[in-house]
Amino acid sequence: MKLFLLASLAFLASSSPIPSGGPQSLYSCTVKTQEQADALLHFDVFNHRFGPNAVVDVRTRSATEAAKLKSLLSCTLKNADIYKVPEDLGDANAIQRAAAVDPFFSDYQRYSTIISKLVSWNATYSNVLTYVPSIAVSHQGRNVPAIIITDKSVPSSAKKTIWWNGMMHAREWISPATVMWIANNLLTGSSSDATIASWLKQFQFVITPMNNPDGYEYTFTTDRMWRKNLRDNGDGTLGVDLNRNWDDGHWGQYGTTTTTSDETYCGPSPFSEPETIGTANFISTFPNLYSGIDFHSYSELVLRSWGWTNNDSPNEAILKQLGDGIVSAIYGVHQEQYTSEKAAALYLASGVSDDWMSTKLGMAGFTIELRDTGNYGFQLPNSFIAPVGEEIWGGIKFYIDFLVKNPNIPPQYPTTKKTTTTTVKAATSTTAAVKTTTVATTCAHSKCVSGVALRSSCDACVGKIIAQDSYCGSTSWDSVCVGEVKSICGITC
Amino acid sequence: MKLFLLASLAFLASSSPIPSGGPQSLYSCTVKTQEQADALLHFDVFNHRFGPNAVVDVRTRSATEAAKLKSLLSCTLKNADIYKVPEDLGDANAIQRAAAVDPFFSDYQRYSTIISKLVSWNATYSNVLTYVPSIAVSHQGRNVPAIIITDKSVPSSAKKTIWWNGMMHAREWISPATVMWIANNLLTGSSSDATIASWLKQFQFVITPMNNPDGYEYTFTTDRMWRKNLRDNGDGTLGVDLNRNWDDGHWGQYGTTTTTSDETYCGPSPFSEPETIGTANFISTFPNLYSGIDFHSYSELVLRSWGWTNNDSPNEAILKQLGDGIVSAIYGVHQEQYTSEKAAALYLASGVSDDWMSTKLGMAGFTIELRDTGNYGFQLPNSFIAPVGEEIWGGIKFYIDFLVKNPNIPPQYPTTKKTTTTTVKAATSTTAAVKTTTVATTCAHSKCVSGVALRSSCDACVGKIIAQDSYCGSTSWDSVCVGEVKSICGITC
Incomplete structure (x- = not known):
């Protein structure tokens, strides 16, 4: 009985509180394009703020999700059980x-x-x-x-x-x-x-x-x-x-x-x-x-x-x-x-x-x-x-x-008027490895989420959608437009 | 049973939550002297802020306390049961x-x-x-x-x-x-x-x-x-x-x-x-x-x-x-x-x-x-x-x-330096009815409570005490000095 208890404690100590379901994994993935960055929106990215060519940690809750992730980005398995408590190799003192x-x-x-x-x-x-x-x-x-x-x-x-x-x-x-x-x-x-x-x-x-x-x-x-x-x-x-x-x-x-x-x-x-x-x-x-x-x-x-x-x-x-x-x-x-x-x-x-x-x-x-x-x-x-x-x-x-x-840093208000319809320049690539489609485009938001109308110049897919569904470029990028990313462009959000 | 309940409710409605013990009374008392004001310190005065010749409402919890109150001030019974809920004669609308x-x-x-x-x-x-x-x-x-x-x-x-x-x-x-x-x-x-x-x-x-x-x-x-x-x-x-x-x-x-x-x-x-x-x-x-x-x-x-x-x-x-x-x-x-x-x-x-x-x-x-x-x-x-x-x-x-x-009312700080030993002028009477002993005296606090040393000029009793116990006038008006208000002056605090 004593042995059993100790074994249980050892097991408990090795895993953090874990929700139901099987083990969950962490993949190390390289993000090269804006589309890949957008595609990660519905994944759990552990380190959220990242730049071009970043290597990020992405969690998958199932084999299906892992397969989907690997179809979108170049990923390698980093941790097969994210709930397992890692051994502390830090400073013992x-x-x-x-x-x-x-x-x-x-x-x-x-x-x-x-x-x-x-x-x-x-x-x-x-x-x-x-x-x-x-x-x-x-x-x-x-x-x-x-x-x-x-x-x-x-x-x-x-x-x-x-x-x-x-x-x-x-x-x-x-x-x-x-x-x-x-x-x-x-x-x-x-x-x-x-x-x-x-x-x-x-x-x-x-x-x-x-x-x-x-x-x-x-x-x-x-x-x-x-x-x-x-x-x-x-x-x-x-x-x-x-x-x-x-x-x-x-x-x-x-x-x-x-x-x-x-x-x-x-x-x-x-x-x-x-x-x-x-x-x-x-x-x-x-x-x-x-x-x-x-x-x-x-x-x-x-x-x-x-x-x-x-x-x-x-x-x-x-x-x-x-x-x-x-x-x-x-x-x-x-x-x-x-x-x-x-x-x-x-x-x-x-x-x-x-x-x-x-x-x-x-x-x-x-x-x-x-x-x-x-x-x-x-x-x-x-x-x-x-x-x-x-x-x-x-x-x-x-x-x-x-x-x-430096007691006089000016107030940090935005230079443009506050508005929810401001169109801003999307990320400008700084490395040659980033696809040219991400350079100098004007996307107010990801095409995979609802929001204000997007411009045709955002990317090729958005241009195709607006050509067939002008509402998405003139009025609002609603859930229908988001659905058309798959149905028109064949891209999975 | 229904009748009993109604009767109980009627009874409950007629009295506010009341602590144990008999009914408590409210007396209407006229305060003429500083000594009377000081004596009220250990009573429950319902309307605390009062001026010379004020008529104040004083609560007594027992016949003994009522007798003590009436020995100190001129009081008349105002309410024989302060917990009884008064009838609402206000604006019905x-x-x-x-x-x-x-x-x-x-x-x-x-x-x-x-x-x-x-x-x-x-x-x-x-x-x-x-x-x-x-x-x-x-x-x-x-x-x-x-x-x-x-x-x-x-x-x-x-x-x-x-x-x-x-x-x-x-x-x-x-x-x-x-x-x-x-x-x-x-x-x-x-x-x-x-x-x-x-x-x-x-x-x-x-x-x-x-x-x-x-x-x-x-x-x-x-x-x-x-x-x-x-x-x-x-x-x-x-x-x-x-x-x-x-x-x-x-x-x-x-x-x-x-x-x-x-x-x-x-x-x-x-x-x-x-x-x-x-x-x-x-x-x-x-x-x-x-x-x-x-x-x-x-x-x-x-x-x-x-x-x-x-x-x-x-x-x-x-x-x-x-x-x-x-x-x-x-x-x-x-x-x-x-x-x-x-x-x-x-x-x-x-x-x-x-x-x-x-x-x-x-x-x-x-x-x-x-x-x-x-x-x-x-x-x-x-x-x-x-x-x-x-x-x-x-x-x-x-x-x-x-x-x-009036956007420029100056800050309301005290004119004297902050100190706990400031001696201040006590109340100056504004009516002839107030005893002359309360006029233009210098009492840092009531003689009935401990505090800084008092001056002999505070009142006759304080002067008598300091004459016999110089500590009360030089070092501190401690509990011994307070006790001497009774033992030397014969005044009940």
Whole structure:
């Protein structure tokens, strides 16, 4: 009996919470064309932000889905069981190092433990911390909390607001751990570190470490690979991709779908989700909104707005300087090489938080994709909490210092009028390997999703469809037009 | 059986929730001297803010307490059973009028119904409303909610902040009803009334209608006359007077006691209570804090800061003009005569919210004591919800318009440096009937409570005590000095 129990425990320890069905696989695929990028829309791509010729990790839930994937892209099997917990080959001392900071950081913590830590901080650091227990209530009734760290003796009108957000995508456990790590550094340094004390006089740090509490808990109880929130879509599917639900002026247009079962389902309407609208409203009440970072994983990227267009933002030069500097500072800690780039690449995405804060609030918006680059992926062992926290704190110190030294970055509003019918230039290839059909075309959105009418010049297939069905080019690219991608062009979306 | 049930219901309807023990009485007492005012500190005075020669309503819980009261002041019995629900002789049409606005206003609502209304508003008025489900968690685990009403297209930095607070004292049911009423008027007018739309571009209205949810619920379930929150004081008593717990720089000094069973118990330390510190921290994050009103009952008063000293605040002239105007505007609606005055009178009070917002945030701080003047008292029938809402909305319209037209009221900070040892002039009598011993004395606090050392010039008794126990005049007025009020002066505190 004892032996049986031990064997069971060993088995349990080897697999994360897994939904019903057989093992699921991860494929490593090379994306060469816009069409291939579009085709990936209905797959679960683990590292979403990618550029031309990128190698991406794509999940398949069945042999059928794997076969379909391999018919579209060049893919090799990377992991035959994505729920199997990988062996931790990280720094053996790092867990002790994290525990020395606070036992809280020795492992990924459940939602209730994170809330308890915020409550505990509220008591310990009452001189610099404001705890707001709930800025939104999730579909399942959990509170989305916020903390504000600042020198309370300085009126808020005299300070700029910096916003850090964590845990929008459920499986990205390193996100809230890292946001809590840097919050902890601000708090512990508030009374002992003159530089931090000076920052707290100049900024209100508004920190929302747990944007998707339902999804986060679901990854502990039911499905370690869950990404979305837990809206009941009413059709047997669950969840909206919170980071496609922000009302950035381009909601539903790029890198997102209206298929409820998809991992990038944008929701029924912009800001339909309590987690996004509650957070957005709360952030909007603050004065002098200056910059924000939304923390995700994985890919090791420091991404600056915009994500919905390859066009440069009006502050491209200074934001590039800032992003590059963050990457250098991160590298300086553990010599881990992150990449600094514009959020938009081959893969455009709209309805994301960093574009919302840029286009609607004028903030310098960033997304940081934390470790790793796909070795452990979302199942990054807890021995990485300290290394990631340490290197991101290095990046954050550069970031804040840069904002102090550059107090007049202009508001990051779009250069064009806000409109949902703006036609933008699609990705311009930068390598010869990319098919010429993707170069210098004008596609307002993927032909595989509904949206505004497309132009014939978008691509050959779109041109063929519009030639036969002018409605798609004059009025709206509706579901009939999407269906014609298959029936007229023979392309599977 | 049916008859029995009906009889039971009739009985239930005639009495509010009542704690164990016999009936409790209300006495109408005339306060002529500072000593009498001090002696009232350990009684439950229903209308707390009073001036010289005031007639106040004082509760007695037993014949012994009644005898003690009558030995100290001239009192007449006003109500032999304060828990008996008075017959509603108000406007018979007013309940229908309230229901026509929203059925919510046809009666006093429980905590959960108020929360549901905020949630419902959040869905209906999402264009102008931000709902923050919890800015603090009470001792019993209830959320203290907030809403912000503003034109979201205007950055918060470009708007002034106005704060309205309700339900700090549990039995004052008309307070949250009125705060919700005026919030409802802002919301319904936001799209149809050009003046309101203009206000929403200039101000963020931060509204906290339910500061003491535990106490409020307790008045429905256990004790209709409960005032405090529900902290377990650890000595068999419950509750801190939240409106003596604010860290206004004079906490614990005036109109408050350190006796846990008292109705004005100031708590173990400034901002010891989650309801006050959570609200204070939250309000402090807003920019351009300009003015606030804390809604209480009863007495029909529009009180301007300060309450801890009779000294004029630096903005006395303009705040008097504003307070007087509010009173006129209220009168214009239903010809109900409120009184505009400085919060401090014969009865000083410290640790109150309006002084906190004045002294710590520089806001123009007001307290409005709603209807009535003691006829129904706290058991104001629901037929008064509409009349009070209507007349206060009249006052609020004047108030906001005044703030629009007077955009440069200077910050309302104290003229003296913040210190807990400031010695201030006590009440100066304005009528010949007040004993000369209360005129132009210098008492830092009542001799019946512990605090900083008192001066011999405070009053004759204090002088006698210091003559025999110099510690009380040089170091600290500790519990020994308080005891000497009885043993040396023969005065019962």
